[in-house]
Amino acid sequence: SAVISQKPSRDICQRGTSLTIQCQVDSQVTMMFWYRQQPGQSLTLIATANQGSEATYESGFVIDKFPISRPNLTFSTLTVSNMSPEDSSIYLCSVTSGVLYNEQFFGPGTRLTVL
Amino acid sequence: AQSVTQLDSHVSVSEGTPVLLRCNYSSSYSPSLFWYVQHPNKGLQLLLKYTSAATLVKGINGFEAEFKKSETSFHLTKPSAHMSDAAEYFCVVTFFSGGYNKLIFGAGTRLAVHP
Numbered sequence: 001s002a003v004i005s006q007k008p009s010r011d012i013c014q015r016g017t018s019l020t021i022q023c024q025v026d027s028q029v030t031m032m033f034w035y036r037q038q039p040g041q042s043l044t045l046i047a048t049a050n051q052g053s054e055a056t057y058e059s060g061f062v063i064d065k066f067p068i069s070r071p072n073l074t075f076s077t078l079t080v081s082n083m084s085p086e087d088s089s090i091y092l093c094s095v096t097s098g099v100l101y102n103e104q105f106f107g108p109g110t111r112l113t114v115l
Numbered sequence: 116a117q118s119v120t121q122l123d124s125h126v127s128v129s130e131g132t133p134v135l136l137r138c139n140y141s142s143s144y145s146p147s148l149f150w151y152v153q154h155p156n157k158g159l160q161l162l163l164k165y166t167s168a169a170t171l172v173k174g175i176n177g178f179e180a181e182f183k184k185s186e187t188s189f190h191l192t193k194p195s196a197h198m199s200d201a202a203e204y205f206c207v208v209t210f211f212s213g214g215y216n217k218l219i220f221g222a223g224t225r226l227a228v229h230p
Contacts, residue, residue: 001161031215042205042220043159048213056213092159102147102166102209102216106159 004107012113020079021110023093028073037090083114117142117210121221134193136224138206147209148189154202201228
């Protein structure tokens with residue numbers, strides 16, 4: 001399994017500002033994923049980030065709001081732009097592991113509160 | 116289309132009694148299924164996975180799940196609950212798209228364990 005760290009672990013931000021979340025993996029991985037978990041809810045996939053290509057966004061999520069970078073095989077960032085209170089969530093990154101690219105391992109998450 | 120339904124949003128058991136968390140899935144092909152656990156203020160941890168091998172899958176911490184194709188179910192069980200089992204549990208089905216497997220999360224079941 002991979003060891004994944006995220007920074008920051010939590011933050012409180014003002015509406016209209018942006019926050020960049022970092023995800024670091026202890027091994028090289030092809031695919032990284034970003035999820036959102038709204039308060040009391042399940043996880044929803046935001047986008048998939050492959051190294052060397054643009055991220056692929058799920059329905060309801062757009063690049064202008066959630067720009068993603070994937071500069072190498074161990075690192076990715078997610079930016080939450082022009083934040084509103086509705087963006088208050090836990091944001092998690094994950095990576096696939098193994099030949100089947102089947103199961104995913106998750107980082108500890110970033111708890112974001114927007115005032 | 117792939118989907119997953121967790122039949123109980125909350126389950127409450129006494130310590131030492133059995134645990135049953137129910138999950139039904141819908142998939143147009145033979146799915147991979149997972150159970151993840153999320154302890155308060157902690158990241159997601161993979162409990163167990165089914166990937167078309169044995170239908171009875173054993174996971175960590177004494178949990179197991181049985182894949183029943185005829186019932187499209189993948190219920191999670193444990194013979195004897197421990198206080199440390201109190202957490203949120205997510206049933207997950209995979210969805211192959213764009214050359215890789217995406218995860219579709221159920222709504223979650225919150226397990227409470229009473230002394």
